[in-house]
Structure formats: structure tokens, C-alpha cells
Amino acid sequence: KGLNNRGALLEYFHETCKAKLSAVRDYILDLIEADKKFLMFAHHKEMLDCVEDSIKSKASHIEYIRIDGRTTSEQRNLFCNQFQ
Numbered sequence: 001k002g003l004n005n006r007g008a009l010l011e012y013f014h015e016t017c018k019a020k021l022s023a024v025r026d027y028i029l030d031l032i033e034a035d036k037k038f039l040m041f042a043h044h045k046e047m048l049d050c051v052e053d054s055i056k057s058k059a060s061h062i063e064y065i066r067i068d069g070r071t072t073s074e075q076r077n078l079f080c081n082q083f084q
Helices: 002-033 045-058 073-083
Strands: none
Touching: 002 045
């Protein structure tokens, strides 16, 4: 029973991500258009991919740093120093 509940909760959590994709994407593009600096944190790779794809296609002149689970420790340190 506990595993079934956990699986259902994880599926629900993932579905909430999918429901928010377009709103978050539009909000981020509005921030970019207004020339605002910002930090974005996301739990789901799907959300990060959506935002990154939007930036690449609609605001390719924008510089950004992406740190996620695939980022090595060395890259992470380099990106953090670059950010600061």
C-alpha cells in the first residue's frame, strides 16, 4: 500500500509540472524581455528543458547557466564562480 501511495504521489507531482510548463515558460520569457536578471530553481528536468529550449529559440542572445544532476562537480564550481 505504501509503495502504491508513493507512486501515485510522484505521478501527481509530475503532472503538476506538466500543467505549469507553459505558464512558467511565458513568465521567464517576460522576465527576459523586461531585461530582468533572475535565478530559477526547478525539481523536474522536464521544466528545465522547457525553459532552456524556449530561451534558445526565442532569446538566443541571453547568457545563462544551467546546473542539474548531469553537471559535474568541476563544472558546478566553474559555473558558480562564473556567476559570482
